[in-house]
Amino acid sequence: MADVIAARSLTKVFPGKKGQPDTCALSGVTLAARAGEMTALIGPDGAGKTTFMRLVCGLMDRTAGELSVCGLDVFRTPQDVQDLLSYMPQKFGLYEDLTVAENLTLYADLHGVPAAVREERFTRLLHMTGLAAFTGRLAGNLSGGMKQKLGLACTLVRSPRLLLLDEPTVGVDPLSRRELWEILTQLVREEHLSVLVSTAYMEEAARCDRVYVLHCGQLLMGGTPEALRTAAAGLCYEVQAPPHLPLRLLQSALLTAPGVLDAVPAGGVVRFLTRRAPEELAPLRALGLQARPAEPRLEDGFMKLLKEAEAEGAAPPAEVETAAQGAAETLPLPPPASAAPALIEVEDLVKKFGAFTAVAHTSFSVHRGEVFGLLGPNGAGKTTTFRMLCGLLPATSGKLRVAGVDLRTARTQARANIGYVAQKFSLYANLTVYENLRFFGGAYGLYGRQLRERIAAVAEEFHLTDRMDEAAERLPGGYKQRLSMAAALIHAPGILFLDEPTSGIDPLARRTFWQEITRLAAGGTTIVITTHFMEEAEYCDRFMIQDHGKMLVLGSPAEIRARLGREGAPMDEVFIAIVEQARREKEGT
Template sequence: MTGEEKETGGAQRDVMKDGIIEARGLRKVFAGKHGTAVALEALDLTVPRGQITALVGPDGAGKTTFMRLVCGLMKPTAGRLQVADLDVTRRPQQVQDVLSYMPQRFGLYEDLTVLENMELYARLHGVPEDLREQRFRHLLAMTELAAFTGRLAGRLSGGMKQKLGLACTLVRAPKLLLLDEPTVGVDPLSRRELWVILEQMVKEEHLSVLVSTAYMEEAARCRSVFVLNHGRILASGTPDDLSDLAAGCCYRAVPPRGMAMRTLQDKLLDEDAVLDAVPAAGGVRFTTRGRPEELLILRELGLTAQPLVPRLEDGFMMLLKDDEARQAASAGEENVVMPPAENEPAAPPAPAQDAGSAMDAGAPVEIEVRDLVKKFGDFTAVSHTSFDVRRGEVFGLLGPNGAGKTTTFRMLCGLLPATSGRLRVAGVDLRTARTQARANIGYVAQKFSLYGSLSVYENLRFFGGAYGLCGRQLRRRIAAVMEEFHLRGQQDTRADHLPGGYKQRLAMAAALIHEPQILFLDEPTSGIDPLARRAFWQQITHLAARGTTIIITTHFMEEAEYCDRFMIQDHGKLLVLGSPAEIRRRLGRQDDAMDDIFVAIVEQGRGGEHHE
């Protein structure tokens, strides 16, 4: 070996020592009966030591595949992958001994207590007994679970379960921590607490963390970010580096009085020059490489656009849109900008009527709730709650984990009887005619409640039959919803083989097949990337414009901006009810992010005390 070769080899080894994860030319191909699918293509990346690094990308980008390769749970098709200077392919067990992995569905044992779960994972990881007490004490204090060690895991709130999962993952003090969307389905307060814990662990133990997340505000807290799409790295750098990709392209427009923010968003997204648009801080934030004064909708409405400082999500969306445009061009598909089958569809069909205004205050009341109470034994889950929802309104039901919103939601759907109070849905008293009320309701559960072994067409036929449709009417509605939700070409695909975005579309189609007056959506965008959420909300905007009443629960507080009104519950009590603008005015926080407003309302309701 020449001196130059030795110097080069030494430099490469030094680079390897700088990164806790090193991938070079990494490729992963899955073989199936319909051919092969490339999950990762020639991936080159270095994850730095001693810091938190984010991996972001749309559904199906390859994020989970990469993490499973890093864990040694599967082998790469080609390329080189090292973790903590160990070759993963040759030494998977040694790699697994130095890292901890918290997948999306971390396996807590719900019939064991908090402490018993930690003991179990300590034994599984071979943590010596003499080290456990000190480690447990540290983790319990950090996660604020010390007062709950005797509580069964199944009786914890969602936020507490996530913190227990993290504590179990960290019982052995790993060198590397892998987190695959750790805060999906967790409220903003619990998410912030989880991130404080992570940042403290990195500082105290020099822990290296790689986190996959659908929340761009979480990725913005990381030191470095990798953007993945279709198995390729589109860009990497600090959050500021990626934000700067959208510099000079970000603006805000405020809709005229009487127009919902989601309606202005929808109209902006119809403009060819607009790359992205999303309701935020009382207006619509949008990105365009053109001049905003040239946008037709702004000229028609006489609106001015205020320049904004770019954020990470702006750069992320521009990267995705540009990549999809390149792929469409290389495939010879002109004018196609939205992602292909693995992601979300292009904009949905135009609404049957103009969506130019927010919910009509004179519209009939579809849901009437008066003094609603639900008790489980001595525990009061919902305490004397009252509100109305009008036809065509998009109404948000929000709150921290364990707040009582799911219980309220299930009572509204007729899935759970109330203890007391009055509850009318679509003109029907749910206490006396629950079955009749359900005929007017469509319901999309958080996990979509599809039959995985049935095809798309078979699922639609089953749900249509369950709602009383048959013959020509059923065939007509199946054809209509398949067209509306872009399911043609997938009718013979089994539901459990569909990507996440397609499962969401199928669940929506099944819930709407009988043309209900009211649609209930239980965290329908949980774990779905920003690109998919934009397309989903365009569908909701068009449904509301046609007169469908929408009730939605969500942990993405930015989605409260899409609602005509929303309510926030905590410990079963209603804390606030109103439109986004009304609630901002009440708090005097017109320009704050909805996450901050949510946290302020909950903390004020709790009297400044922290408790689960």
């Protein structure tokens, strides 16, 4: 079969600004995407996925190498290539003040789609994306998932030979994600479309025909998803945690244990990858646990490749290992969290925006030292609930107490007990790391020596010490998040609120992030977190799922699985089952 994209030794170097070293976004990448197939690009942030896509689109010139699309040289005839493909960038430019139909018409005009074929095409796209009922709605008022679908529809107003999608499902809930992928599969089948998609979700990569793993500009592997999956064959194990030990503690201990490539809580157990015999691992020995071999998943193969690539780059310093070992041996067995006093109490909470009920009669409580998750599809009301908890939004009715007070009306001292990390990076972009920390420290009443000590402490904790004088906006993504965490924790609060902290970050960075959360929780900090990644519910002591403002379920991952009779099922499936069941019940009544 013909290759729709063929790259040979493709290299792209971005010259460094003002004395900074050049960054090599792609170095010597050779890959091929076949016609009529779906090809996935996966890799951590900064792997070069977006750069590759932009090169394919002819949006910039390469430093070296060759690249052709459908046999045309991209760099010699960029316009011809652009006529063949459609590109949906990470942030697709929808016009938020135009309606769904107007956005479609606008993109059809821009692409010169003849009026004759428009009607049929629009009908088909709207039907496929389930947006037919919303043509008159402003794009700005659509939920995240619907926006992405509209973006896809706008990208597809004409029939391209090749479709490029750059992380099309970032920040989209599992239900909408599943629908989006069904649309894509249908398109490939019916229109013989070729698709190149980059994604941070491994189960999405598993749906593609070919997968290419990029890391720091280099191609680590290319092949079928099956080949990537079996790369981890014989290395995967799973272990049951003892009762009352949060999975995340065991996972975190395993992750830092020497010889372990990866560890992640999944389906009520901790999965890990190691080349050693599991009996040799300190955390398992200390707790007297027996691990059993497990089937490899695509993510395991991916993590193995990444970890090995990183280990080649730099050997981990020895002292970290000993510290981790020490931590693993004294693995704490905390009392069950429900025995601790309730720190957050919510009773019959309601929030209405005009006639629309965003949150309906919700009650729950969070105990000291707990990690509590708020999950739900886009527009389910979790952000609204979250904002009410933080005191950013008044409740319409109901009781809401955080550490004994309502933060909305609380005196300023009460707010000193909470830390808040917003969804998108929201510190002062043009101030330096130090200035940001200093300001937030001051806002929380610290000054003088105490302030200096806390700044130094959080900078150390989040590895920001070398970047204190850099402007926050210039920090790479991972560092920005660390800075947000550092700023939220500068006053050592008892409760930390995190709004979708992991959306848009790769599996590797998410592991590190959750390790941080585990460490904080072990230190007694109560964590309330919202997330789109359902598998992250495994890290929580308890979580609740909302849909259409109603609380559908509340409990620990194990309890919820048991209630559904789906022991060992991945969280995504549990989530979809719960939401669909609730929606069916609603339609039934």
